[in-house]
Amino acid sequence: MNGSNLVVYEDEFKKIDEELNNLHRQANAKVVFLVDKSGQLISSVGATHDLDTTSLASLTAGNIAATGSIAKILGEQEFTILFHEGEKDNLHISLVGERIILVVIFDQRTSIGLVRLRVKKVTENLEKIFEEMTQKAEQEKLESKLEDSPFAEISDEDIEKLFM
Amino acid sequence: MSFINYSSRELNCKIVYYGPGLCGKTTNLQYIYNKTNPQQKGKLISLATETERTLFFDFLPLALGEIKGFKVRFHLYTVPGQMFYAASRKLILKGVDGVVFVADSQAERMDANMESLDDLQINLSEQGYELYSLPFTMQYNKRDIPEVVPIEALNEAVNTTNVPEFEAVATTGVGVFETLKDVCRQVIFELKKHY
Numbered sequence A: 001m002n003g004s005n006l007v008v009y010e011d012e013f014k015k016i017d018e019e020l021n022n023l024h025r026q027a028n029a030k031v032v033f034l035v036d037k038s039g040q041l042i043s044s045v046g047a048t049h050d051l052d053t054t055s056l057a058s059l060t061a062g063n064i065a066a067t068g069s070i071a072k073i074l075g076e077q078e079f080t081i082l083f084h085e086g087e088k089d090n091l092h093i094s095l096v097g098e099r100i101i102l103v104v105i106f107d108q109r110t111s112i113g114l115v116r117l118r119v120k121k122v123t124e125n126l127e128k129i130f131e132e133m134t135q136k137a138e139q140e141k142l143e144s145k146l147e148d149s150p151f152a153e154i155s156d157e158d159i160e161k162l163f164m
Numbered sequence B: 001m002s003f004i005n006y007s008s009r010e011l012n013c014k015i016v017y018y019g020p021g022l023c024g025k026t027t028n029l030q031y032i033y034n035k036t037n038p039q040q041k042g043k044l045i046s047l048a049t050e051t052e053r054t055l056f057f058d059f060l061p062l063a064l065g066e067i068k069g070f071k072v073r074f075h076l077y078t079v080p081g082q083m084f085y086a087a088s089r090k091l092i093l094k095g096v097d098g099v100v101f102v103a104d105s106q107a108e109r110m111d112a113n114m115e116s117l118d119d120l121q122i123n124l125s126e127q128g129y130e131l132y133s134l135p136f137t138m139q140y141n142k143r144d145i146p147e148v149v150p151i152e153a154l155n156e157a158v159n160t161t162n163v164p165e166f167e168a169v170a171t172t173g174v175g176v177f178e179t180l181k182d183v184c185r186q187v188i189f190e191l192k193k194h195y
């Protein structure tokens, strides 16, 4: 395709998770998760067990896409932060670089001020990680380590099995 | 845009059902949802109007199984087909890996089919995609209605490049899984080329 696939390797995934865990702890948040703009959930930490994170991810991406378009119509830059206040839970949505969305769900045990502060710090770190990741993916492609790719050997039969 | 996670060994792909208003995109997803095992699917989310027309999108996550130790997930989306939702349609295409075009087989909808196909091509090209280099499957829906347009005429109108085509009756499920399977196959083989 157009080379924009998101490939996350084990090392980077660990680093990302660590950042999300830090944010979760330091901001005293309930849930923290990362989504890419096409709606795929990248990682989540916190009280996610009774939360439909897949749906949340796709709706968050839809939300960001819609407000982004509204911003364009208004001649604004893309809104970089969205904040929704609920009765119990609040939602803080922000951008990490060009294509990643960071979502924090929190309640009255913390404050929007603290969340904002922590989000800002973690965002810088995450941006670095994603930058490195993109470079690494391009490098691997160049060096064509593709021989040992798990996808090289896929057959029609494998696909048939998915639909049995 | 596929998302390949080597850490959790997951592969996620996005498929968009496109086509004119009332052609049966949402019905395709509802049928797939109803016929899939509970452990293989998430919630079907429909952002729709009071009259059940798609307003923003439908979303259905499917976890079909594993390939080479990777959990394979397909995220199915539909766009709102009505002309005036043009802005929303563009957004749904963000990061698409494969497209199903659902054409309405009724003669009076032929213009709408062609208009929607043009719209699809324009929206994709704005994002730097070329429709015919993407995994792309054609579905001719509503074949149960009497005196529909013959397949040859439909091919001539909306399938000049001969992508795989399937006749369907989305309400009863005819052709629905065949269509899905075809686009999934194309998406996975596309990945195989690159990874």
Ligand SMILES: Nc1nc2c(ncn2[C@@H]2O[C@H](COP(=O)(O)OP(=O)(O)OP(=O)(O)O)[C@@H](O)[C@H]2O)c(=O)[nH]1
Pocket (backbone or CB within 6 Å): B019, B020, B021, B022, B023, B024, B025, B026, B027, B028, B052, B053, B054, B055, B078, B079, B080, B081, B082, B141, B142, B143, B144, B145, B168, B169, B170, B171, B172
């Ligand atoms: N006879 C017949 N009716 C169908 C078929 N597929 C869908 N329909 C009906 O067509 C109507 C519209 O179907 P939807 O699936 O909501 O159409 P859509 O493409 O999602 O429409 P928008 O959301 O407006 O873009 C519904 O009443 C369906 O029951 C079919 O194969 N045959």
Ligand SMILES: [Mg+2]
Pocket (backbone or CB within 6 Å): B025, B026, B027, B053, B054, B078, B079, B080, B081
């Ligand atoms: Mg619909």
